[in-house]
Amino acid sequence: MPYIYIFLIILMLSGCASDEQSTNAPLVKQADSTEIQSKQVLQDVSEKESISTEPLRHTYTLNQGETLTSVLTSAGFSMANIVNLAKSVKPQFAFTKIRINTQFDVIETKESKTIRFASDYAKIIEARLENNKWQIAEMETPLSSQEVSRSFSINQSLYQAATNADVPHNVINSAILAMSHFIDFQREIRQGDEITLNFTVSEVKHDMHLFKQFSSPQTLVAIGFKNQGKQYNLYQYQNDAVKWCPIILVFW
Numbered sequence: 001m002p003y004i005y006i007f008l009i010i011l012m013l014s015g016c017a018s019d020e021q022s023t024n025a026p027l028v029k030q031a032d033s034t035e036i037q038s039k040q041v042l043q044d045v046s047e048k049e050s051i052s053t054e055p056l057r058h059t060y061t062l063n064q065g066e067t068l069t070s071v072l073t074s075a076g077f078s079m080a081n082i083v084n085l086a087k088s089v090k091p092q093f094a095f096t097k098i099r100i101n102t103q104f105d106v107i108e109t110k111e112s113k114t115i116r117f118a119s120d121y122a123k124i125i126e127a128r129l130e131n132n133k134w135q136i137a138e139m140e141t142p143l144s145s146q147e148v149s150r151s152f153s154i155n156q157s158l159y160q161a162a163t164n165a166d167v168p169h170n171v172i173n174s175a176i177l178a179m180s181h182f183i184d185f186q187r188e189i190r191q192g193d194e195i196t197l198n199f200t201v202s203e204v205k206h207d208m209h210l211f212k213q214f215s216s217p218q219t220l221v222a223i224g225f226k227n228q229g230k231q232y233n234l235y236q237y238q239n240d241a242v243k244w245c246p247i248i249l250v251f252w
Contacts, residue, residue, distance in 0.1 A: 056108045059209065064100050075106045076113070077129075085115070085127055088134040093119040099213045121214040122204050143202045147221075151196040154189060162195075171199050174220040178234055183227055196224035 060071050072082050086095050105116040112130040119125050122143055128135045152165035162172040175197055176185055183189075202217045225232040 058106050058108075060104045060106060062098065062100060062102045062104075068095055068098055071104065072115075075104065075115075076108075081129060081132070084132075085129075085134055088136050089125060089127055092136060092138045093125055101213045103210050103212065105207075105210065116207070116210065118207075118210040118214065121211055121217060122202075124207065124210065141207060142205045144205055145200050145202045147198070148201055149196065149198045151194065151224075154193045154195065155191055158185070158189065162197075167197055168199075168215075168218045170215075171197060171218050171220050175223050175225075178220070178223060178236070179225055179232065182232055183225070188227060190228055193228070194224075194226040198222040 058075065060075050062068060062071050069079070069082055072085075073079070077085075089095070102117055107114040107116070112128055114126060114128045116124055116126050119138070122141050124139050124141055126137045126139065128137075150162075150165045150167045152161050152167070154161050158176070159169075159172065162169075175195070179185070197220060199218050199220045202219075204211055204216075220236060222235040223233070225234075
């Protein structure tokens with residue numbers, strides 16, 4: 001009989017141990033889950049802080065029928081800010097000269113708001129508002145230059161032939177002005193005359209959207225003109241002033 005009691009006691013003890021293990025196991029899992037959730041919350045907070053410290057950038061466009069005041073107001077600037085901006089930027093640029101389709105980059109941080117816009121091709125004005133005071137800076141953006149050569153025959157009007165050959169108007173105007181010392185373009189131009197124009201085209205490397213309202217600079221460098229069988233070759237050089245000189249061969 002004593003053996004039976006001993007056996008029952010062993011069974012009871014083993015059951016209690018099993019219950020204790022089953023009771024403790026969920027507690028361990030719950031602790032692990034709480035720790036993972038805490039780490040996730042800390043990570044989310046860290047990511048939000050990182051995102052919030054990055055500058056916010058928006059681009060605004062001065063469209064037809066809009067005023068500069070309305071555009072800058074929509075960008076979050078007060079009327080006092082806008083009036084002070086016009087005064088502060090005046091030594092570098094007068095807002096009365098602002099063009100339709102001008103684009104403004106507005107960059108916002110916790111400490112300041114900055115407006116960036118083009119005052120001319122490859123020239124940017126940066127106006128930074130901090131503590132209700134404007135700081136104005138004018139800078140130039142890098143340019144890349146490309147050499148271009150266009151040849152065409154005059155079988156219709158000179159301007160139409162140049163347009164068909166994808167020659168910018170200012171380039172053909174420069175060519176006519178340079179050649180007018182040698183040729184009367186009103187009387188001596190003939191059907192079949194041939195022209196070759198060599199010029200450079202400069203383009204901005206950065207912030208191209210800010211310069212859409214301006215034409216990229218083109219500079220005429222050399223002219224080849226065959227008029228009534230006679231060949232004229234000119235090239236441009238700069239010393240104290242731009243001058244055109246006749247040479248035998250100039251094309252690259």
